[in-house]
Every structure is written in C-alpha cells, then in structure tokens.
Amino acid sequence: MKSLRPWLQSALLAAGSVVFLFPLWWMVVVSLETPKRAGAAMTGQDGVALWPADPQWGNYAEALAEMGSEPWVGFVNALANSIVVTTLVVIGTVLSSSLVGFAFARLRWRGRGALFTLMLATMMLPGQVTLIPLFLLFRGLGWIDTILPLAVPAFFGNAFFIFMYRQFIVQVPESLVEAAKVDGHGWIGIWWTVILPLCRPVTAICAVFTFIGTWNDFMGPLVYLHAEEQSTLAVALNSFRNQYGGLDDVHLLMAASLVTMLPCILLFIAAQRQFVEGLARGAVKG
Amino acid sequence: MAEVILKSVGKVYPGGVRAVQGVDLHVRHGEFIVLVGPSGCGKSTTLRMVAGLEEISEGTISIGGRVVNDIAPSDRDIAMVFQNYALYPHMTVGRNMAFGLERRRRHGSLLRSLLSPAYAAERRAESARIQARVDEAAGLLGLRPLLQRMPRELSGGQRQRVAVGRAIVRDPAVFLFDEPLSNLDAKLRGEMRTELRILHRRLGATMMYVTHDQEEAMGLADRIVVMKDGLVQQIGSPSELYDRPVNRFVAGFIGTPTMNFVEGDVERDGNGLALRWAGGRITLPAGITLVTARAAIGIRPDTLVPVADGPFRGTVQSIEFLGDRADVLVESSGARLNARVPTDSARAMREGESITLGMPSIVHVFDGEGQRAE
Numbered sequence: 001m002k003s004l005r006p007w008l009q010s011a012l013l014a015a016g017s018v019v020f021l022f023p024l025w026w027m028v029v030v031s032l033e034t035p036k037r038a039g040a041a042m043t044g045q046d047g048v049a050l051w052p053a054d055p056q057w058g059n060y061a062e063a064l065a066e067m068g069s070e071p072w073v074g075f076v077n078a079l080a081n082s083i084v085v086t087t088l089v090v091i092g093t094v095l096s097s098s099l100v101g102f103a104f105a106r107l108r109w110r111g112r113g114a115l116f117t118l119m120l121a122t123m124m125l126p127g128q129v130t131l132i133p134l135f136l137l138f139r140g141l142g143w144i145d146t147i148l149p150l151a152v153p154a155f156f157g158n159a160f161f162i163f164m165y166r167q168f169i170v171q172v173p174e175s176l177v178e179a180a181k182v183d184g185h186g187w188i189g190i191w192w193t194v195i196l197p198l199c200r201p202v203t204a205i206c207a208v209f210t211f212i213g214t215w216n217d218f219m220g221p222l223v224y225l226h227a228e229e230q231s232t233l234a235v236a237l238n239s240f241r242n243q244y245g246g247l248d249d250v251h252l253l254m255a256a257s258l259v260t261m262l263p264c265i266l267l268f269i270a271a272q273r274q275f276v277e278g279l280a281r282g283a284v285k286g
Numbered sequence: 287m288a289e290v291i292l293k294s295v296g297k298v299y300p301g302g303v304r305a306v307q308g309v310d311l312h313v314r315h316g317e318f319i320v321l322v323g324p325s326g327c328g329k330s331t332t333l334r335m336v337a338g339l340e341e342i343s344e345g346t347i348s349i350g351g352r353v354v355n356d357i358a359p360s361d362r363d364i365a366m367v368f369q370n371y372a373l374y375p376h377m378t379v380g381r382n383m384a385f386g387l388e389r390r391r392r393h394g395s396l397l398r399s400l401l402s403p404a405y406a407a408e409r410r411a412e413s414a415r416i417q418a419r420v421d422e423a424a425g426l427l428g429l430r431p432l433l434q435r436m437p438r439e440l441s442g443g444q445r446q447r448v449a450v451g452r453a454i455v456r457d458p459a460v461f462l463f464d465e466p467l468s469n470l471d472a473k474l475r476g477e478m479r480t481e482l483r484i485l486h487r488r489l490g491a492t493m494m495y496v497t498h499d500q501e502e503a504m505g506l507a508d509r510i511v512v513m514k515d516g517l518v519q520q521i522g523s524p525s526e527l528y529d530r531p532v533n534r535f536v537a538g539f540i541g542t543p544t545m546n547f548v549e550g551d552v553e554r555d556g557n558g559l560a561l562r563w564a565g566g567r568i569t570l571p572a573g574i575t576l577v578t579a580r581a582a583i584g585i586r587p588d589t590l591v592p593v594a595d596g597p598f599r600g601t602v603q604s605i606e607f608l609g610d611r612a613d614v615l616v617e618s619s620g621a622r623l624n625a626r627v628p629t630d631s632a633r634a635m636r637e638g639e640s641i642t643l644g645m646p647s648i649v650h651v652f653d654g655e656g657q658r659a660e
Contacts, residue, residue, distance in 0.1 A: 176372050176374065181359045183386035184390055
C-alpha cells in the first residue's frame with residue numbers, strides 16, 4: 001500500500017491530536033480562570049481564551065485545601081492512600097502476572113492448556129458480576145475498611161496481563177532458560193533474573209495500565225473503604241464534586257481533577273517509549 | 287577435567303519416540319570428542335542428557351566417577367555453549383561471564399553484608415576473585431575491550447567467543463558444545479574452529495562437541511562418534527573413521543566429497559571374489575568374506591585417477607575447479623562417480639567427453655546390508 005504524503009500524514013496527526021488534547025486544554029484553562037469566567041465557560045455563555053489573561057494559580061491551592069473536611073488533610077490523606085494502594089496493586093500485578101505467565105509459557109504440567117483456557121474465560125466476566133460475592137468474601141475475612149480487598153487480589157494475577165506475559169515469554173529462546181539452569185538457577189531464579197528483565201516492554205504496559213486503572217478506580221475504594229481518612233483521590237474527588245459541583249466552583253473542580261490525573265499523565269510520558277515498544281511487540285508476536 | 291561415561295543410555299520421549307538408544311561411550315580425561323550425524327540422529331539429545339537438560343530414560347551417565355542421572359545441571363560441574371550462544375541480552379558481556387559464578391558465591395547476601403563488616407569483606411574478596419576469573423578468561427579470548435558492551439552490540443563471532451568465555455570462567459570438569467559454530471559464516475567458522483582447537487590444548491579440558499558438519503568434526507576431534515537414528519554407528523579417531531568406516535553410512539558421511547559406491551552382484555573369482563555390475567567387473571581384494579549375494583564397493587574420490595585403461599569407463603558430466611584440485615563427475619553405466627583430480631589433469635578434460643578411471647589402490651567393500659566386509 002502506498003504511504004500517505006508526509007504533509008498529509010502530519011496534518012492528520014495534528015488534527016487527531018487537537019481532538020484528543022482539546023478536553024485537557026479546556027480543563028487547564030478553566031482551572032486557571034476566575035470563578036465568574038469559568039462558570040460562563042461551563043454554561044457556554046462565554047468562550048474560553050487560548051490561555052487565561054490572568055492565570056489564577058491560587059485556584060490549585062484552594063481546591064486542594066478544600067478537599068475533605070479539614071484543610072489540606074483530606075487531600076494529603078487521599079493522596080497517600082492512592083499512592084499506597086496503587087503501588088501495592090502495581091507491584092502485585094506485575095509480579096504475579098509475570099510469574100503465572102512464565103509458568104504457562106515454560107513449565108510443562110498436566111492440565112496446563114485447560115487451566116489457561118479457563119483463565120482466559122474469566123476475562124469475559126464483568127467486574128460487577130463478582131462484586132457482591134467478593135464483598136461477602138472480604139466481609140467474612142474481616143477486611144472491610146482496610147486496603148486489603150484492594151491490594152491482595154492483585155497478588156493473584158490478572159488474566160489479561162498473564163496472557164500478555166505468556167505470549168511474550170513463549171518467544172524468549174529456550175536456550176536462555178537452559179543457560180540459566182546450567183548457571184544454577186531454579187525456576188524462581190530464572191523468572192526473576194532472566195525472564196522478568198527481558199519482559200520490560202510488557203511490564204511497562206502492565207504497570208502503566210494497572211497504575212491508571214487503580215489510580216482512577218472509584219468503585220473499589222467506594223465499596224470497601226468508608227471512612228473519610230481512608231479515601232483515595234478518586235473518591236475524594238467525587239466528594240469534592242458533590243461539595244463544589246456548582247457553577248461558581250467549576251474552576252476548583254477542574255483544578256482538583258487535573259491534580260488527580262497528573263500522575264497518570266507523567267507516568268505515561270515517562271514510560272512512553274517502553275509502552276509503545278511493548279504494544280508493537282504484542283502486535284507482532286502476540 | 288574429568289571422564290564422562292555413558293552406559294546403555296537411551297531417551298524415549300512421551301508418546302514412545304525413541305531418540306537415543308543404547309549409547310555406550312567413554313570420554314577420557316582431557317579428550318575432545320565430537321558427536322556427529324544428520325539431523326534427528328540423537329547427537330544433541332545425548333549431549334543434553336549429559337548436561338542434565340533432558341531426563342535420561344535408560345542407562346547411566348557419570349561425570350568424574352559420579353553418576354549424575356538425578357543431579358541438576360548446575361551441580362554436574364559442566365558448562366555448556368549453545369547454538370545461539372544464549373547470552374543474557376540484558377546483561378553486559380562481563381556480567382554474562384560472571385553470572386554463573388555469582389550465583390554460586392558463598393557470600394551472596396547483600397543484606398547480611400550490610401549488617402556484618404566481616405561478611406562484607408568476604409563478599410568483596412569473593413567479588414574480586416570472580417572479576418579476576420572473568421578478566422583472565424576475557425584475556426584468553428581477546429574479550430577485554432568488550433566487557434562493558436551489551437550482547438546486541440557484538441558481532442556473531444564475538445558473541446560466540448563470549449559464550450565460550452562464559453563457559454571457561456566456570457572452570458568446569460567438562461565443556462559441552464551444542465553446534466556452537468553453525469550460526470557463523472564459513473570463514474569465521476574456520477577461524478573459530480582453529481581457536482577452539484588451540485583453546486582445548488591450552489586448557490586441557492574434557493570437551494564434548496555436537497555438530498552435523500563432518501569437516502568440523504574431523505578438524506576438531508580427538509575421537510568422533512558417528513550417530514544415526516539414535517544409534518552409535520562408530521567411535522574412532524578421524525583417520526580411523528576415514529580409513530576404516532564400519533558401514534556404508536559412516537563411509538558416506540565422513541569425507542568430502544562423499545565416497546562413491548558401486549553396487550553389484552558377488553561372484554566367485556578363482557580363490558577370491560569379484561563384483562559384477564552393469565558397467566564392468568572387478569576382483570575384490572584378497573581375503574574378503576561376503577555372505578550376501580549383493581555388495582558394494584566404496585571408493586574415495588581422491589583415489590580415482592584418469593587412466594588409459596581401467597574398470598570405470600564413462601562420460602564427464604561436470605567439472606568443478608577448486609583451485610589446485612577439481613571435482614569431476616563421471617557417469618559410468620548407471621553409476622555416478624566423483625573424482626577429485628589435480629587441476630592440470632582436469633584442464634585436459636571436456637564435459638561430455640569419454641573418460642576412463644583406474645582401479646584405486648584402496649577399495650572399501652560393504653556387504654548387502656551395508657556392513658564393512660573384511
């Protein structure tokens with residue numbers, strides 16, 4: 001197929017970028033406006049400038065201070081909770097999914113094919129279906145109002161990422177595994193020292209997707225954590241929206257929303273190269 | 287350095303496929319032994335059983351007097367060089383070479399070294415010893431300038447040398463090589479072959495080497511093991527295999543160009559025997575005993591020479607000049623004979639012309655079942 005001319009390619013990409021970046025730009029601009037101009041922009045009474053004439057940087061401090069019942073405390077608590085939960089879930093998902101993927105790819109054991117199919121079938125189950133049974137299970141274990149229901153399941157693998165790891169590891173030459181055996185490693189040692197470092201592109205995808213999914217997860221923390229001091233940022237933002245959802249406070253809502261999503265944007269930029277490489281590999285080899 | 291002894295070793299894969307059967311082999315101290323044969327003959331499986339990468343279905347394997355059937359690869363005191371080098375892509379050359387020793391270090395706990403100064407000192411000393419070993423092996427193979435490079439930054443030959451270096455660092459009792467030169471181009475393969483031979487002499491180590499290339503086997507081995515269909519066909523020095531192949535398979539597999547075979551009927555010839563085929567008849571060497579009605583003679587191409595009168599008359603089909611020698615293919619009453627003759631002699635020939643080849647001084651005789659007749 002003949003490729004598009006460079007200028008046309010650039011024009012199409014630029015147009016696509018504008019479509020995707022518009023909401024972000026709108027949020028940034030509104031978050032820096034005065035309450036009156038932000039409200040007008042929200043109702044469509046007035047357009048927004050490309051960049052505010054007088055950026056109100058103080059909106060950010062005000063929004064974060066107002067999150068929760070005590071100034072700053074609500075935000076700091078929610079941020080800390082999000083960091084703890086997300087870190088645990090990312091570590092758990094990467095470790096468990098890569099280990100199980102390795103076992104499916106390299107170990108020969110009875111029932112491997114059937115279990116792999118069963119595992120893939122679990123991907124068809126919507127999260128809502130398992131919500132109530134899981135809630136009952138965690139309540140039975142006495143885990144409600146702790147972060148355990150959010151973090152512990154991550155250490156039992158994620159079907160989609162197990163599948164991705166398995167597809168990637170199958171491509172790793174068998175001789176590398178054998179060389180590691182001759183060098184004195186057992187299965188766990190081979191996974192840790194040889195396979196996991198080679199899976200960096202898949203790990204980047206797994207980590208970024210898991211981070212974004214967990215950081216933005218609203219349902220899990222809402223169901224399992226009930227006290228304000230246990231809230232994650234997503235739940236705290238929702239409370240903030242309930243409290244400051246009026247037209248006069250839309251600038252604060254945008255500021256709080258932007259701060260909430262900032263780590264995801266930064267992470268994506270940092271891991272972009274690995275991420276895109278991993279997706280490309282998945283496309284070719286998976 | 288150690289002996290490797292295989293006693294009635296066999297390998298049966300799930301499903302009943304018998305890859306190796308009844309292999310008896312005694313690899314002596316410091317010997318360079320090459321397992322050679324066509325694809326699927328069981329040579330790599332045999333080597334992998336010695337390495338511990340394949341379970342042994344039958345028989346026993348001992349290394350250094352110790353039966354290793356149920357011992358993990360890392361505890362067999364072996365090092366292996368793989369066909370595709372198997373260098374860890376995420377480690378530098380230096381780390382690749384040190385990896386096996388680091389795994390074996392006695393003072394392995396970083397946490398403990400933080401808590402105990404004595405332990406930390408031992409750990410540092412051990413690291414220094416590992417580095418010294420890596421440096422020594424790198425010096426031996428000319429790898430010192432490459433120690434900080436990643437495998438992807440190396441050429442095929444350099445990677446191959448790193449793989450060998452990684453094996454040397456471990457100072458194993460037995461080196462195992464699984465077709466280590468097959469990914470290299472012909473020129474580099476020749477160079478590496480010489481390097482390996484020199485390395486073997488320097489280290490004096492026991493080496494087992496697998497290849498499908500009989501020239502490589504002839505060039506490297508103290509002794510060669512020829513295998514086919516999971517069975518050992520013959521074990522012997524390169525000259526033994528070349529001069530006295532035990533069957534037609536070995537005779538045809540060893541030597542370049544391959545041996546010519548002329549099949550015919552055995553008949554009495556006075557006190558001896560003769561072989562008659564469509565294009566002629568020759569008297570077989572005295573003392574030959576044959577119990578089959580059919581037989582074949584085997585003739586090395588370099589023993590066939592053009593003469594005025596001889597038993598093989600035919601037409602020149604092709605002439606390939608190789609420098610000081612030329613390969614001449616002659617069609618002689620249904621038999622195709624390859625003769626390697628001096629270039630001067632080949633220059634006088636023309637494709638399509640008639641030619642007569644003389645009776646060579648050395649003729650190998652094989653009975654109807656392909657076994658050597660004496």
